[in-house]
Amino acid sequence: MAKNCNFIEKLRELGLRPTKQRVKMCELLFNREKTFHFTINDLVKMISEEMNEKISLATVYNTVHAFEKKGYLKEISINSDKSYFDTNTSVHHHFYDEDTNELIDCDENDIDPVNIKKNITGKKINSVEVLVKVASDNQNQKKFN
Amino acid sequence: MAKNCNFIEKLRELGLRPTKQRVKMCELLFNREKTFHFTINDLVKMISEEMNEKISLATVYNTVHAFEKKGYLKEISINSDKSYFDTNTSVHHHFYDEDTNELIDCDENDIDPVNIKKNITGKKINSVEVLVKVASDNQNQKKFN
DNA sequence: TCAACAGTTTAGAATTATTATAATGTAGAT
């Protein structure tokens, strides 16, 4: 979703009614320069900090999934216990910092194209994504036990 | 864990008491030619099909996590709603069939080495893993809506 | 303009996956 655009019009174009909840969430998620990674919990916290009125948890889930279905958010799986979403919906790679649980987007220059030599009959490749897990050097010394 | 080995001895070597629950789970998980992907749910179902006595759900979780901590199982994140485990604990790549939710291991010949050009200061790369999502061709045609 | 309708929001209940608890059971050492 374009930055600084009229979210009301944009939502209408997508066939989503521009309710105040949705417009607010658009502003929080898409009025940004850089791509943004968040969990539902992060988002709920952000909303309650920025608004007087609360948005119901069910609505946050509904809206995030609506935006995801329309292709404006993308779910990223790193841990099974947390669900991350990303405003960068292109197929792209990630670094994941195991010390801080921080997720960092890569751009095309960071990782060379991945050459897949296997193919599965009748199946088509939908996406190819690389996850690079990093951590501070000393933290990962083998423990003597 | 080696195939067809004496799991009682093997467990003892790891500092895990060879209880009948653990031995049974070893047999189910590690007495295989091919690497094996499963969810806790799959495993519970397998156990109840193969044994007269049940193993408590808590024990299944405890034991899977014990094996994981000892490095004999590896957790794979694909969906946030399911936690997959893999008896192949090496760093390796996967195909994920979105139609069947099936996970398929790659070997070194399936995907060329990934060339990472970015590096993060003070951080060391722990793993580089590729996830290739596939689905049947027609299922993924763009819907006209 | 406004009624009507369909899509939305909401609080709270339900569901699902996982972890914690505390009592009971058991392997291994003495």
Next chain:
DNA sequence: ATCTACATTATAATAATTCTAAACTGTTGA
């Protein structure tokens, strides 16, 4: 055989997410 620390168990607790059904609100068109 007995003891003790570790394991198992049923159940409760927690957490994340989805469902439900009632109330609410954009939008359409008379």
